[in-house]
Amino acid sequence: MRNRGLSKHYYLMLLPGFAWLLLFSILPMFGLVMAFQDYNPGQGVLGSPWVGWDNFQYLLELDDSRTIFFNTVYISVLKILGNLLVPLVFALLLNELRLGFLKKSIQTIAYLPHFLSWVILGGIMLDLFSLHGPVNHLLSAFGVRPVSFFGRADLFPGLAVGSDVWKEFGYNAIFYLAALTGISESLYESASIDGATRWQQLWTVTLPGISTTIVLLTVLSLGNVLNAGFDQIFNLYNPIVYSTGDIVDTWVYRSGLINLQYSLATAAGLIKSFVGFLLIVLAYFLADKYAQYRIF
Amino acid sequence: MIRDRSSSSRVFDIFNSIFLVAVALLCLLPLWYTLCVSLSDKSSVAAGAVQLWPVGVNLNSYNQIMHDSQFVQAVWVSVQRVLLATVVQFIVVVCTAYPLSKTTKQFRGRDVLMWIVVFCMLFNGGLIPWYQTIRSLGLLNSLWALVLGPGLPMFSVILVVNFVRNLPKELEEAAEMDGAGPWFTLFRIVIPVSVPVLAATMLFGIVFHWNDFMVGLILMTKSENYPLQTYIQQMVIVMTSTMSEEQYKRMNEMSNQTLGAAKIFIAILPVLPLYLFTQKYFIKGMTLGSVKE
Numbered sequence: 001m002r003n004r005g006l007s008k009h010y011y012l013m014l015l016p017g018f019a020w021l022l023l024f025s026i027l028p029m030f031g032l033v034m035a036f037q038d039y040n041p042g043q044g045v046l047g048s049p050w051v052g053w054d055n056f057q058y059l060l061e062l063d064d065s066r067t068i069f070f071n072t073v074y075i076s077v078l079k080i081l082g083n084l085l086v087p088l089v090f091a092l093l094l095n096e097l098r099l100g101f102l103k104k105s106i107q108t109i110a111y112l113p114h115f116l117s118w119v120i121l122g123g124i125m126l127d128l129f130s131l132h133g134p135v136n137h138l139l140s141a142f143g144v145r146p147v148s149f150f151g152r153a154d155l156f157p158g159l160a161v162g163s164d165v166w167k168e169f170g171y172n173a174i175f176y177l178a179a180l181t182g183i184s185e186s187l188y189e190s191a192s193i194d195g196a197t198r199w200q201q202l203w204t205v206t207l208p209g210i211s212t213t214i215v216l217l218t219v220l221s222l223g224n225v226l227n228a229g230f231d232q233i234f235n236l237y238n239p240i241v242y243s244t245g246d247i248v249d250t251w252v253y254r255s256g257l258i259n260l261q262y263s264l265a266t267a268a269g270l271i272k273s274f275v276g277f278l279l280i281v282l283a284y285f286l287a288d289k290y291a292q293y294r295i296f
Numbered sequence: 297m298i299r300d301r302s303s304s305s306r307v308f309d310i311f312n313s314i315f316l317v318a319v320a321l322l323c324l325l326p327l328w329y330t331l332c333v334s335l336s337d338k339s340s341v342a343a344g345a346v347q348l349w350p351v352g353v354n355l356n357s358y359n360q361i362m363h364d365s366q367f368v369q370a371v372w373v374s375v376q377r378v379l380l381a382t383v384v385q386f387i388v389v390v391c392t393a394y395p396l397s398k399t400t401k402q403f404r405g406r407d408v409l410m411w412i413v414v415f416c417m418l419f420n421g422g423l424i425p426w427y428q429t430i431r432s433l434g435l436l437n438s439l440w441a442l443v444l445g446p447g448l449p450m451f452s453v454i455l456v457v458n459f460v461r462n463l464p465k466e467l468e469e470a471a472e473m474d475g476a477g478p479w480f481t482l483f484r485i486v487i488p489v490s491v492p493v494l495a496a497t498m499l500f501g502i503v504f505h506w507n508d509f510m511v512g513l514i515l516m517t518k519s520e521n522y523p524l525q526t527y528i529q530q531m532v533i534v535m536t537s538t539m540s541e542e543q544y545k546r547m548n549e550m551s552n553q554t555l556g557a558a559k560i561f562i563a564i565l566p567v568l569p570l571y572l573f574t575q576k577y578f579i580k581g582m583t584l585g586s587v588k589e
Contacts, residue, residue: 009478010395010403017392018409020448023433024426025416031425041428090319093312102313108575109320112327115571116564117507119529123560124326127333127553132344134329170323178583198305231510235529249423256424257514269422277419295414295454 035267055267072247075157075228080221082165083172088214090169091176092206110170122235125163126150156241164232175213183209216291223280226272248272327564334557341553357558367559369520370527374506377523381443381505382498389449389497393456394482417450427514441515442523446508452497455581459493460486496581499574506566524563532556
């Protein structure tokens with residue numbers, strides 16, 4: 001009886017949050033039917049003609065599709081690897097620093113790029129890597145002719161991956177650093193009494209101590225295989241580098257909102273959402289199985 | 297710490313310190329470069345004379361953008377957006393997370409509702425249906441589109457749910473014994489002890505709304521409604537990214553880099569104190585919510 005009374009209040013509390021979900025998350029899901037229509041804004045979702053799987057078929061036949069799919073997976077997989085390894089090495093090196101003050105300062109500075117937007121960092125990078133920018137200035141000191149970095153398709157994936165890893169390594173190291181503080185000091189003490197060098201302690205104490213975290217982060221990053229990072233690519237790319245830099249999200253943006261091919265863009269978006277959803281569910285399943293991790 | 301005291305170990309320490317300091321400087325470098333460009337005089341920048349030190353220091357570019365009504369308007373839109381979003385998010389996240397933190401016994405609908413939230417976090421309708429929905433709601437060009445458009449911050453909800461669930465049970469039980477209703481318990485008991493996680497989610501919200509350019513780009517069709525980042529994106533970056541290689545090269549020589557750099561630097565400024573002062577909260581928030589048990 002008493003619980004029923006409470007439930008009423010709980011539902012009332014949930015009302016604004018679920019109204020928000022309904023309007024901005026759930027309603028758009030119904031809009032996905034556009035992928036199976038020849039959508040026309042004048043006729044709306046209810047009046048537009050149905051075309052079955054035509055849009056998907058057309059997407060499969062499109063030459064661009066393979067390139068875009070490849071670019072997306074290529075860039076995101078490299079980002080995943082970089083974002084797992086570089087923060088790990090950074091955290092391990094930072095953990096070896098003995099000066100507490102220095103350690104804290106370096107850590108704080110390393111978080112900074114994470115909090116800056118890709119609009120800002122994109123603008124700065126285009127400047128830094130421009131023909132007369134500091135990077136080319138530095139290279140010319142070694143006799144290298146100026147490189148038009150963002151005007152070359154072969155360099156684009158590397159720049160995208162490198163800058164993303166640079167932006168996120170400090171922040172991603174949080175997880176490793178948290179795990180490192182959890183390793184008991186007595187394990188190091190007994191290892192050094194046994195005569196283990198620091199290098200040996202790294203392999204026998206430190207890495208085993210954070211192995212669960214490493215496994216967990218690796219497994220969870222599986223969910224990002226189709227997320228090559230719209231914000232970044234959008235701010236760095238240009239038509240010259242479409243062949244190596246165009247990803248699903250940027251293609252959906254251009255074909256849907258610039259070229260107004262609503263149905264085609266919705267279909268491509270649906271494929272991405274659906275596969276992405278399966279990947280995340282798989283990632284959570286594996287994380288639960290191998291690292292006893294649950295999001296709630 | 298009892299550690300290796302051999303000479304190779306000392307050498308490692310020295311190189312390690314130098315290396316990490318260099319890494320930290322690399323993180324500050326873009327910021328420093330932007331500041332230098334924004335403070336230098338236009339012609340030195342155009343001549344490529346400004347590398348890592350300002351040349352001909354002056355505040356002209358800052359002076360100029362302060363009188364640029366479009367820029368000031370964009371800052372104002374962003375400020376309004378962040379303030380409104382912070383208040384709305386705080387109230388809605390707290391009110392959504394609290395009931396969901398109850399056990400199934402205490403609140404029967406809890407599991408189903410939680411699954412709905414998680415499903416919405418993992419699956420979405422994609423860009424076009426989202427845009428069409430907001431358009432048909434008549435929210436294009438409104439401040440509410442910027443605040444509500446990105447959707448309920450589900451990640452924050454889950455962080456708060458996990459935090460509140462791990463609070464000692466006695467806390468709420470004692471309040472209930474004294475006859476406190478659910479609203480009183482939420483606002484007077486749960487919120488005050490959840491400050492760390494709430495501060496973290498607020499920080500994430502503020503940073504997101506200050507930094508986002510995409511929602512503004514898609515949902516604002518008039519440039520006077522652009523938030524700051526969308527404005528910068530359109531004014532500073534789009535110009536360079538839609539050009540041919542030849543145009544791109546020429547643009548690099550002609551553009552007024554100092555003004556762009558000043559705008560970018562002002563967009564960075566508010567983020568600095570924010571992340572420095574809330575550091576301990578977001579570290580706690582991230583590690584509490586994601587690496588449980």
